[in-house]
Amino acid sequence: MTPTADDASPPAATGTMDMDWAGLLSLTNELLMLVHETELYHKCRRVASALGDARRSLVAIRRRIEQSGRRDVVAVVGLTNVGKSTLLNALLGEEFAPRRNRPCTSIPIEFCHGPSLGVTVYYEERLERPTWRFDTPREVHGCLERLGEGEGGTARGAIRRIEVTLPSPLLAGGLVIADTPGFGAGQVGEAAGSHEAALRGYLERDVTRVFWVVLADQGIGRREVEFRDQFFARVCDDLVITGCEDWDVDDRARFRARYADSFGHRVPAFHFVSGLQGLDARRNADERALEDAGIVELERRIRDLANPEDRLRSASEELVRLTEDLAYWLSGYHDDRSRPLTLWWRPDSWSRWLAIDRPAPLKQSLDRRLVRRRLHPG
Amino acid sequence: MQIQARPGRELIIRKVIELGEALSRSVDHTVADSLGAIIQTFRRESFTIAIMGKAKRGKSTLINALLGRTDDLVAPVDRLPASSAVSRFRYAAAEKATVSYREGRSEVISLDCIREYVTEESNPGNRKGVGVVEVEGPFPGLQDGLILVDTPGAASIHEHHDQLLHQFIPEADAVIFLVTARMPLDQDELDLLREIRVADIRKVFFAINRVDECSEGDLRDAINHNRQLLRSVGLAIDLIHPISARQAFRGQVGTSGLPTLATDVSAFIGQHRARVLEERFIARVMAVVEPTLRDLEFEMATTRKAxxxxxxxxxxxxxxxxxxxxxxxxxxxxxxxxxxxxxxxxxxxxxxxxxxxxxxxxxxxxxxxxxxxxxxxxxxxxxxxxxxxxxxxxxxxxxxxxxxxxxxxxxxxxxxxxxxxxxxxxxxxxxxxxxxxxxxxxxxxxxxxxxxxxxxxxxxxxxxxxxxxxxxxxxxxxxxxxxxxxxxxxxxxxxxxxxxxxxxxxxxxxxxxxxxxxxxxxxxxxxxxxxxxxxxxxxxxxxxxxxxxxxxxxxxxxxxxxxxxxxxxxxxxxxxxxxxxxxxxxxxxxxxxxxxxxxxxxxxxxxxASPQLDDRAAQIARIREILDQIRSRA
Incomplete structure (x- = not known):
């Protein structure tokens, strides 16, 4: 007797969330369909809008899953001159990123792992990608500075992005860290808003996570909060506060307390660091000082995010959390005559969802949450 | 700084009083009242310099330095955006602080308590309803009726700060605009400058603060950037003062750049005080009268026709x-x-x-x-x-x-x-x-x-x-x-x-x-x-x-x-x-x-149409005439 295909297939991978990227993506797609179809199905505006919320979150999660399957780009975003480049230099251990007291870096610069130092330029309208090899970080720095002076336009046309390769252990896992154009600087005339437009496009297309950088002394302004809400609130779970050399524990706690309110329900983690101190510590190979500067902790966080398994887990967790929120909302719903919602899902969509043959714990845990029941007391 | 009583001064005041009377006859008593208040301020001959800028630019530190304080009791300073109220500083032999609340009442407080009224930390969201805090004291440099004003920073996450600032702007006669060397002039600052311009405040002293925290090259870059940006929005700023308010506050006045700024300010006031006060007076009068007059005229123009x-x-x-x-x-x-x-x-x-x-x-x-x-x-x-x-x-x-x-x-x-x-x-x-x-x-x-x-x-x-x-x-x-x-x-x-x-x-x-x-x-x-x-x-x-x-x-x-x-x-x-x-x-x-x-x-x-139409027409013509006379002086 020949074994059937089922018998021959290897047992499902062990672990908490036994699913690969493709599996997770297709499950998310199914869930998205379920939610969307139900959103269109419900006549009650409130239910539909809650489902619409869920749908938008799902789209964001899906986008992240999709992107993470390819490249993991962590973007460092912040106002002009808050010390993004200094922070990056401290993380990468050398002074690569240009640091000037003017609105600069209008082109995203991506740092990724490579055997040797090199700079590659990608153009907006050209196929060629000139690459320069360098021996010292100083040369890389100089090259980036020159490219920056052209402000995005060289004789070969507008630059889309610049890629820097370097043998940094932090990037070894395939992680890409990007230095982005600063936003919010006063620009007038032809270029007004051009930095922000460039940044927005980049964040939408290429970035999986955002580390939002603010300057301790400067605090967080309204424009920054608005920009965050508009462009990267969904992909930002980390706030990096630079220039914290002489901020003690009490100051930091007050900082957190003052600004936590402006984040709505999704408060990011606050990382207090000192870029300059970190850079010095790195140069002197002073581990302790590096720890004090907050760079070690930040590196750890970045590594965690870069770990493929962790990323997979975090995406799954996000799905679970979302379904939980949704179930909670639906179970607490009452219409005008205070009747609860008897039918959560569009029946045919629900049958299709149940029929998905995926004996994964994640699927089961999602099912458990999506089945109608009473979560609200009384 | 002796005030030259210009011969035309009383004449303008008389004209404005006349204007107030003409207006209150026709309709609006509130306009006449506002004019009265404006005249009173003008008579007092005090010159109000406000320090403005975004949050965390060092406005309060500058105030402390200018007042020669060694503590931050009167203008509290913090690592987080601190000032949440407008504070006025004027000269008096004895120290005294008065809180005026929004609802109208006021209360004398001790200098030690100012912090509880003017900081975001102690008065979050302005729960106490503070309107303005007046601080008097033997402050050097303010003897000649000079009033220094500390304002909340613009564009912070605290929106009520901007409201307070916005309401205050027309009261200033001149502005010291503060930016920092580290943060290049940004959109929020340009917006604020625009507001100052709209209020017809013509003198802005521009200072780059915290120069002790950056290198010379950075400062040069910042000055160039700011100058270019200011010019391109049509603001003529001839002098940019690099200062370090913190150094001055800590006693290193000589290297702080503050003396030059102070000299510039007092030289300007000494020379142009009467003119600026008169200009500001007229601008305020116009701001009050114009809208009312326009309403009146519109009404006239339309009711006259069948x-x-x-x-x-x-x-x-x-x-x-x-x-x-x-x-x-x-x-x-x-x-x-x-x-x-x-x-x-x-x-x-x-x-x-x-x-x-x-x-x-x-x-x-x-x-x-x-x-x-x-x-x-x-x-x-x-x-x-x-x-x-x-x-x-x-x-x-x-x-x-x-x-x-x-x-x-x-x-x-x-x-x-x-x-x-x-x-x-x-x-x-x-x-x-x-x-x-x-x-x-x-x-x-x-x-x-x-x-x-x-x-x-x-x-x-x-x-x-x-x-x-x-x-x-x-x-x-x-x-x-x-x-x-x-x-x-x-x-x-x-x-x-x-x-x-x-x-x-x-x-x-x-x-x-x-x-x-x-x-x-x-x-x-x-x-x-x-x-x-x-x-x-x-x-x-x-x-x-x-x-x-x-x-x-x-x-x-x-x-x-x-x-x-x-x-x-x-x-x-x-x-x-x-x-x-x-x-x-x-x-x-x-x-x-x-x-x-x-x-x-x-x-x-x-x-x-009402029967007294012709009467009103005559009144409007009269008001216009007085306005033209006043305006021709400006």
């Missing part, structure tokens, strides 16, 4: 509407034709000039001696830039002349709504051929916010707007400040704000008063703007080339590149610009007519 009359005017306006279509269409077509013709000529001229630059380049490269090759390579980018620039100027100027002529023609031939003394609104088509005359009192137009700028002003605004639109449409040139600096280099210094299109926002009044053709300084300067950026990679490339024929080839490639860039990028945008100018004209007229229609319709629904 319903039948108004209906007829409305009918007539609607009838004529169709007939202007033909006129405007023709004017637009002629304009587009003239503009495109100018562009075609420019394109041809570009070919010629390109050939000339190439020829000059070849001569230049081959004329250099063997030993000069190195120097030649180094200088070539600069030389080439200058040469291209020179040749483009010729092309640009002749285009400018043609475009200007086309615009002027469009302006004279386009149907327009205008105001004619005595007769009211006039809808004018081809030179002098009036279609509607005396449709409604001219002031009605102003009152409905249609804006009765002169036709010239309208056109200028239109073009500046179109210019900005066209500029925004291109992305290839991204050197932000280049435009302004190039225009200056080309002798268009004072036109820079127009070319950038930001002037429309910053100083609408200035713009509408600018002769129409001036706005055309834009296109030419813009043709050249940003081309300099193309030279940077070129020179980098070139610095590695040491062979004569390679130099020549690279140079020619660069010339071709620049000209190609202009042809492919600038010309199409210029073509588009013509459409947006015409569109702007069209839109403006449509809006004006719609507004007029609405105004007439509104007038028809008003109650019947």
């Amino acid at each position: 319903d039948v009359e108004l209906r007829e005017e409305l009918e007539s306006l609607r009838r004529r509407r169709g007939s202007i279509e033909a006129t405007r269409d023709l004017a637009e077509r002629e304009f587009l034709h003239a503009w495109n013709d100018a562009l075609d000529r420019m394109e041809q001229a570009l070919d010629v000039e390109q050939g000339r630059v190439r020829a000059e380049l070849v001569r230049h490269v081959n004329g250099a001696g063997v030993l000069d090759i190195r120097k030649l390579a180094d200088d070539l980018p600069t030389w080439l830039n200058r040469t291209i620039e020179d040749h483009l100027m010729i092309v640009g100027q002749s285009f400018e002349e043609r475009a200007r002529a086309a615009c002027e023609k469009l302006q004279t031939e386009y149907p327009a709504l205008g105001v004619q003394e005595g007769t009211g609104v006039v809808l004018r088509t081809r030179a002098g051929n009036e279609l509607i005359s005396g449709a409604i009192g001219g002031v009605a137009l102003t009152a409905t916010g249609i804006g009765v700028a002169s036709a010239a002003g309208t056109a200028a605004a239109g073009i500046a707007a179109a210019n900005a639109a066209a500029l925004a449409a291109t992305t290839t040139v991204s050197a932000p400040s280049l435009l302004a600096s190039w225009l200056v280099a080309l002798g268009f210094g004072e036109l820079a704000p127009l070319a950038t299109g930001t002037a429309t926002v910053v100083a609408p009044a200035a713009l509408t008063a600018t002769p129409f053709w001036v706005a055309l300084g834009g296109p030419v300067g813009w043709t050249l703007a940003g081309i300099g950026a193309l030279a940077v990679p070129f020179s980098w490339h070139l610095s590695r080339t040491r062979l004569r024929d390679r130099l020549e080839a690279e140079g020619i490639e660069q010339v071709d590149r620049v000209f190609l860039h202009i042809r492919k990028d600038r010309l199409p945008a210029l073509r588009k610009m013509a459409r947006s100018i015409a569109g702007e004209f069209r839109l403006r007229l449509d809006r004006q007519i719609a507004g007029l229609e609405e105004a007439i319709a509104k007038a028809m629904s008003r109650p019947a």
Whole structure:
């Protein structure tokens, strides 16, 4: 007797969330369909809008899953001159990123792992990608500075992005860290808003996570909060506060307390660091000082995010959390005559969802949450 | 600083009192009351200097330093944005602090407690309802009736700070504007400067704070950036003071740069105090009276007419509407034709000039001696830039002349709504051929916010707007400040704000008063703007080339590149610009007519005229007359 295909297939991978990227993506797609179809199905505006919320979150999660399957780009975003480049230099251990007291870096610069130092330029309208090899970080720095002076336009046309390769252990896992154009600087005339437009496009297309950088002394302004809400609130779970050399524990706690309110329900983690101190510590190979500067902790966080398994887990967790929120909302719903919602899902969509043959714990845990029941007391 | 009692001072006050009386007779007692308060302030002769800026720029620290304090009791300082209220500091023999609450009552508090009222930490969201805190004391430098004001920082996450600041701005006579060296001047700061400008505050001392925290090079960069940005939005700031308020606060006054700032401020006050106070007085009076007067006049203009009359005017306006279509269409077509013709000529001229630059380049490269090759390579980018620039100027100027002529023609031939003394609104088509005359009192137009700028002003605004639109449409040139600096280099210094299109926002009044053709300084300067950026990679490339024929080839490639860039990028945008100018004209007229229609319709629904109409008319005329007299002093 020949074994059937089922018998021959290897047992499902062990672990908490036994699913690969493709599996997770297709499950998310199914869930998205379920939610969307139900959103269109419900006549009650409130239910539909809650489902619409869920749908938008799902789209964001899906986008992240999709992107993470390819490249993991962590973007460092912040106002002009808050010390993004200094922070990056401290993380990468050398002074690569240009640091000037003017609105600069209008082109995203991506740092990724490579055997040797090199700079590659990608153009907006050209196929060629000139690459320069360098021996010292100083040369890389100089090259980036020159490219920056052209402000995005060289004789070969507008630059889309610049890629820097370097043998940094932090990037070894395939992680890409990007230095982005600063936003919010006063620009007038032809270029007004051009930095922000460039940044927005980049964040939408290429970035999986955002580390939002603010300057301790400067605090967080309204424009920054608005920009965050508009462009990267969904992909930002980390706030990096630079220039914290002489901020003690009490100051930091007050900082957190003052600004936590402006984040709505999704408060990011606050990382207090000192870029300059970190850079010095790195140069002197002073581990302790590096720890004090907050760079070690930040590196750890970045590594965690870069770990493929962790990323997979975090995406799954996000799905679970979302379904939980949704179930909670639906179970607490009452219409005008205070009747609860008897039918959560569009029946045919629900049958299709149940029929998905995926004996994964994640699927089961999602099912458990999506089945109608009473979560609200009384 | 002895105050010179100017002979005209009392006269103006008398005039304003007269104005208040005239106004309260006609309607509005509150206006007379506000005028009374304004006169009182003016009589007091105190000079109010406010320190403004974004959050965390060091305003309170500067106050402490200027007051010679060694603690921050009176103006508390914190690592987080601190000040949440407006505090006034004035001279008195004894120390005293008074909190005035919003609801009207006030309370004397001890100096130690100021922190509890003016900081976000102790009074979050201004729960205590503080309006303003007055602090008196034997502060050095404030003896001569000088009032120093600390304001909450703009654009923080605390929105009520901005409200307080916004309400306070008109009270200032002059402003010390604070930025930091680290953060380049940003949009929020430009917005704040604009607000200051709108309040007609004419003196702004500009200071870069915290210079002790940055290097000299950084400071230089910051000053340059700020200067360029300020100039390009049309703000004339001649002096930027680098200071360190914190150093001064800690006692190192000598190196803090503060003495220079203080000298500048007191020299200004010593010299211009009376004039500034008078200007500010008049500006405040105008701000109070103008809106009321406009309401009055609008009411007059409409109630004077009979319903039948108004209906007829409305009918007539609607009838004529169709007939202007033909006129405007023709004017637009002629304009587009003239503009495109100018562009075609420019394109041809570009070919010629390109050939000339190439020829000059070849001569230049081959004329250099063997030993000069190195120097030649180094200088070539600069030389080439200058040469291209020179040749483009010729092309640009002749285009400018043609475009200007086309615009002027469009302006004279386009149907327009205008105001004619005595007769009211006039809808004018081809030179002098009036279609509607005396449709409604001219002031009605102003009152409905249609804006009765002169036709010239309208056109200028239109073009500046179109210019900005066209500029925004291109992305290839991204050197932000280049435009302004190039225009200056080309002798268009004072036109820079127009070319950038930001002037429309910053100083609408200035713009509408600018002769129409001036706005055309834009296109030419813009043709050249940003081309300099193309030279940077070129020179980098070139610095590695040491062979004569390679130099020549690279140079020619660069010339071709620049000209190609202009042809492919600038010309199409210029073509588009013509459409947006015409569109702007069209839109403006449509809006004006719609507004007029609405105004007439509104007038028809008003109650019947009151018997004392003539009386009121006389009053309004009287008020206008007094206003004119006051204004003529300013």
